[in-house]
Amino acid sequence: xxxxxxxxxxxxxxxxxxxxxxxxxxxxxxxxxxxxxxxxxxxxxxxxxxxxxxxxxxxxxxxxxxxxxxxxxxxxxxxxxxxxxxxxxxxxxxxxxxxxxxxxxxxxxxxxxxxxxxxxxxxxxxxxxxxxxxxxxxxxxxxxxxxxxxxxxxxxxxxxxxxxxxxxxxxxxxxxxxxxxxxxxxxxxxxxxxxxxxxxxxxxxxxxxxxxxxxxxxxxxxxxxxxxxxxxxxxxxxxxxxxxxxxxxxxxxxxxxxxxxxxxxxxxxxxxxxxxxxxxxxxxxxxxxxxxxxxxxxxxxxxxxxxxxxxxxxxxxxxxxxxxxxxxxxxxxxxxxxxxxxxxxxxxxxxxxxxxxxxxxxxxxxxxxxxxxxxxxxxxxxxxxxxxxxxxxxxxxxxxxxxxxxxxxxxxxxxxxxxxxxxxxxxxxxxxxxxxxxxxxxxxxxxxxxxxxxxxxxxxxxxxxxxxxxxxxxxxxxxxxxxxxxxxxxxxxxxxxxxxxxxxxxxxxxxxxxxxxxxxxxxxxxxxxxxxxxxxxxx
RNA sequence: GCCGCUAUAGUGUAACCGGUUAACACGCUGCCCUCUCAAGGCAGAGAGUACGGGUUCGAGCCCCGUUAGCGGUACCA
Numbered sequence: 039x040x041x042x043x044x045x046x047x048x049x050x051x052x053x054x055x056x057x058x059x060x061x062x063x064x065x066x067x068x069x070x071x072x073x074x075x076x077x078x079x080x081x082x083x084x085x086x087x088x089x090x091x092x093x094x095x096x097x098x099x100x101x102x103x104x105x106x107x108x109x110x111x112x113x114x115x116x117x118x119x120x121x122x123x124x125x126x127x128x129x130x131x132x133x134x135x136x137x138x139x140x141x142x143x144x145x146x147x148x149x150x151x152x153x154x155x156x157x158x159x160x161x162x163x164x165x166x167x168x169x170x171x172x173x174x175x176x177x178x179x180x181x182x183x184x185x186x187x188x189x190x191x192x193x194x195x196x197x198x199x200x201x202x203x204x205x206x207x208x209x210x211x212x213x214x215x216x217x218x219x220x221x222x223x224x225x226x227x228x229x230x231x232x233x234x235x236x237x238x239x240x241x242x243x244x245x246x247x248x249x250x251x252x253x254x255x256x257x258x259x260x261x262x263x264x265x266x267x268x269x270x271x272x273x274x275x276x277x278x279x280x281x282x283x284x285x286x287x288x289x290x291x292x293x294x295x296x297x298x299x300x301x302x303x304x305x306x307x308x309x310x311x312x313x314x315x316x317x318x319x320x321x322x323x324x325x326x327x328x329x330x331x332x333x334x335x336x337x338x339x340x341x342x343x344x345x346x347x348x349x350x351x352x353x354x355x356x357x358x359x360x361x362x363x364x365x366x367x368x369x370x371x372x373x374x375x376x377x378x379x380x381x382x383x384x385x386x387x388x389x390x391x392x393x394x395x396x397x398x399x400x401x402x403x404x405x406x407x408x409x410x411x412x413x414x415x416x417x418x419x420x421x422x423x424x425x426x427x428x429x430x431x432x433x434x435x436x437x438x439x440x441x442x443x444x445x446x447x448x449x450x451x452x453x454x455x456x457x458x459x460x461x462x463x464x465x466x467x468x469x470x471x472x473x474x475x476x477x478x479x480x481x482x483x484x485x486x487x488x489x490x491x492x493x494x495x496x497x498x499x500x501x502x503x504x505x506x507x508x509x510x511x512x513x514x515x516x517x518x519x520x521x522x523x524x525x526x527x528x529x530x531x532x533x534x535x536x537x538x539x540x541x542x543x544x545x546x547x548x549x550x551x552x553x554x555x556x557x558x559x560x561x562x563x564x565x566x567x568x569x570x571x572x573x574x575x576x577x
Numbered sequence: 578g579c580c581g582c583u584a585u586a587g588u589g590u591a592a593c594c595g596g597u598u599a600a601c602a603c604g605c606u607g608c609c610c611u612c613u614c615a616a617g618g619c620a621g622a623g624a625g626u627a628c629g630g631g632u633u634c635g636a637g638c639c640c641c642g643u644u645a646g647c648g649g650u651a652c653c654a
Contacts, residue, residue, distance in 0.1 A: 128653095266652060271651090539612065548613090550613055
């Protein structure tokens with residue numbers, strides 16, 4: 039299937055091509071004779087693009103495609119272009135565009151040119167079609183348009199193909215006399231424009247990820263370039279824009295591989311050299327179906343992660359590992375390291391599964407993603423960054439105090455409390471929800487913790503008394519608090535653990551958390567003793 | 578139906594030119610810490626590389642076939 043004879047020869051000295059091909063030495067396909075090698079000349083810089091269609095929020099798969107394009111551009115000093123493919127006016131919305139832009143910004147992907155809106159280029163697209171017709175490379179098809187029902191297209195395609203027994207049907211207008219064709223158009227007869235696909239031979243290109251791709255021309259029908267209402271179709275628009283924007287490398291989902299053959303035909307018909315192509319494996323849901331907004335809901339949307347306390351660095355790191363690996367055991371990597379290590383060679387060909395379970399709230403999204411987030415929160419990020427993230431988290435939860443921002447004792451307290459809490463944090467929500475008791479006096483008490491640790495009324499009485507002792511304790515330190523509690527437990531004839539767990543429940547409302555004396559120090563003597571004296575709040 | 582792609586523990590990925598008992602991480606289980614834990618430490622289970630042939634002294638890596646999944650097959654993008 040693959041052989042290695044070809045690679046050194048094809049890479050040549052072209053920097054753009056080299057960057058692309060050398061990445062993939064081990065998988066470089068053979069058949070260099072017939073494969074195009076990209077349009078690059080010696081000095082042509084790398085230009086990539088991310089081209090989402092604004093029909094919804096930014097999807098995990100799209101975010102990954104954007105990321106890979108971005109990493110590739112950054113690694114090779116190339117240019118990243120953002121193009122919004124809004125030609126489908128029915129489905130495109132400004133809101134989606136905004137949401138996509140926001141998503142990219144959140145995850146830290148920027149672009150050097152754009153955003154360009156594809157709808158602004160329809161004249162160019164039509165112009166290209168006119169040229170193709172004039173050159174005899176495309177023709178007018180006067181067949182009346184058949185209504186297509188979006189729901190059943192898949193089934194219809196299969197049925198039609200079956201009916202044709204896999205044979206390509208020759209369009210009756212393909213060889214219509216050009217004069218006759220022009221006359222009928224003049225007369226106002228509606229027509230679509232189709233590309234004249236060669237009837238013989240094969241279409242071949244070398245995909246940087248998947249290797250040589252060959253298909254018989256017979257399997258490609260004369261594709262429509264322009265609808266009968268005059269609007270250009272996707273494959274045409276993409277090619278015209280990519281030519282205009284001088285895109286050198288197209289990195290996108292592998293659901294486009296068969297489009298690639300068609301697009302290359304268009305490039306050639308237009309007299310342009312196609313760029314290099316690298317297709318990415320898809321991302322599936324646990325049931326092995328394509329991850330989709332409609333079917334799987336918010337779990338596929340980037341904004342969900344932002345809203346549920348993910349750190350963008352962590353999420354970016356996590357999706358970078360979906361279908362790509364640096365080839366080493368490294369997993370937690372800085373952006374710089376990601377850029378440095380990224381290569382198309384490291385892209386896997388098998389589709390990746392994004393694991394999550396709607397049933398279990400603790401694994402509402404992929405466990406590894408959650409783990410990655412916890413890694414960033416607890417260790418990978420510098421203290422400064424964590425402080426900023428927690429600040430905005432607390433602000434939106436209405437728990438922020440401006441005293442934390444100015445130099446002084448409150449700020450120091452804020453920083454040390456965050457440092458204590460980050461070890462156990464999985465999401466930013468843990469700071470505002472799970473650890474509310476550190477920022478506010480009204481916090482809920484976990485019913486299970488209450489039942490387990492405060493079930494005995496005597497415990498509550500003892501804790502109240504302990505609170506009194508704490509209020510007079512001087513100094514109030516880790517050591518004195520611990521010895522006081524332990525001595526008090528001895529006197530009362532209960533195990534220290536009973537008072538410790540009871541304290542934690544009253545002080546934080548939670549059954550888990552940092553060591554109790556650290557918690558007490560963070561809360562300070564006042565709040566510690568008052569909360570113990572007051573006892574558990576009623577809900 | 579036709580065309581194409583893919584196949585390594587539950588998941589994400591390793592395994593240089595074929596060469597020890599197929600590695601790492603997540604998750605899972607257990608133990609320890611005993612002041613809890615969703616934290617930390619330690620240990621463990623879990624694949625013989627989809628299946629069947631072939632080549633070879635030797636195959637997860639090469640060849641052939643089968644199966645399954647997926648993508649495409651549209652006047653959608």
